[in-house]
Amino acid sequence: QSALTQPRSVSGSPGQSVTISCTGTSSDVGGYNYVSWYQQHPGKAPRLMVYDVTERPSGVPDRFSGSKSGNTASLTISGLQAEDEADYYCCSYAGSYTWVFGGGTKLTVL
Amino acid sequence: QVQLVESGGGLVKPGGSLRLSCAASTFTFSDHYMSWVRQAPGKGLEWVSYISSSGDTIFYADSVKGRFTISRDNAKNSLYFQMNSLRAEDTAVYYCARGYRSSFAAFDLWGQGTMVTVSS
Numbered sequence: 001q002s003a004l005t006q007p008r009s010v011s012g013s014p015g016q017s018v019t020i021s022c023t024g025t026s027s028d029v030g031g032y033n034y035v036s037w038y039q040q041h042p043g044k045a046p047r048l049m050v051y052d053v054t055e056r057p058s059g060v061p062d063r064f065s066g067s068k069s070g071n072t073a074s075l076t077i078s079g080l081q082a083e084d085e086a087d088y089y090c091c092s093y094a095g096s097y098t099w100v101f102g103g104g105t106k107l108t109v110l
Numbered sequence: 111q112v113q114l115v116e117s118g119g120g121l122v123k124p125g126g127s128l129r130l131s132c133a134a135s136t137f138t139f140s141d142h143y144m145s146w147v148r149q150a151p152g153k154g155l156e157w158v159s160y161i162s163s164s165g166d167t168i169f170y171a172d173s174v175k176g177r178f179t180i181s182r183d184n185a186k187n188s189l190y191f192q193m194n195s196l197r198a199e200d201t202a203v204y205y206c207a208r209g210y211r212s213s214f215a216a217f218d219l220w221g222q223g224t225m226v227t228v229s230s
Binding site: 001003032034036038040045046047048051052055057089091093096097098099100101102103104 | 145147154155156157160162167169171172173205207210212213214215216217218220221222223
């Protein structure tokens with residue numbers, strides 16, 4: 001159950017797009033279409049932003065989109081806004097009712 | 111409103127025990143699988159345990175297996191986490207997280223977390 005690999009930080013200016021990658025293995029990211037992404041502001045609980053690789057829960061802006069290729073999943077945020085500045089975590093189902101999270105990526109809106 | 115509220119955290123000595131609770135309100139608790147997820151200070155999220163909606167399927171991360179026990183009481187809309195043989199590395203904020211009914215494997219509602227500190 002090794003953590004998924006995410007960049008420690010990414011940044012972008014308002015209005016720009018950024019992509020956060022999440023690399024796992026064939027036992028997690030590559031093996032299941034069950035990757036989810038969570039946004040966490042400092043001192044707050046995580047918020048589900050994307051599930052099942054590409055799906056968005058109601059209430060999540062369509063500026064947030066997910067994708068996957070092989071063992072790597074990605075979260076793209078387009079039209080960056082100041083309130084998008086937060087930590088982002090990917091999470092993958094890893095079989096047998098277990099999950100593995102990524103180490104987290106700090107998004108800075110310049 | 112729809113929410114999860116954790117309680118039971120605190121300061122405990124290594125080798126000690128704590129029981130966390132998570133109270134669910136304003137949704138049908140028994141319809142959802144649940145998990146505990148923890149976050150050590152300044153660190154990332156770590157999934158630690160899963161329980162099915164009925165409580166008959168349970169799994170743990172290797173880091174807590176044999177020491178922690180997840181359970182639920184659907185009549186009381188509550189989730190529990192019995193933590194024994196606590197270690198310094200168990201120090202973290204513990205979140206209960208609701209399984210998303212639109213997905214087999216995502217968590218759409220989180221509590222505010224309860225802090226567990228293991229220190230002598």
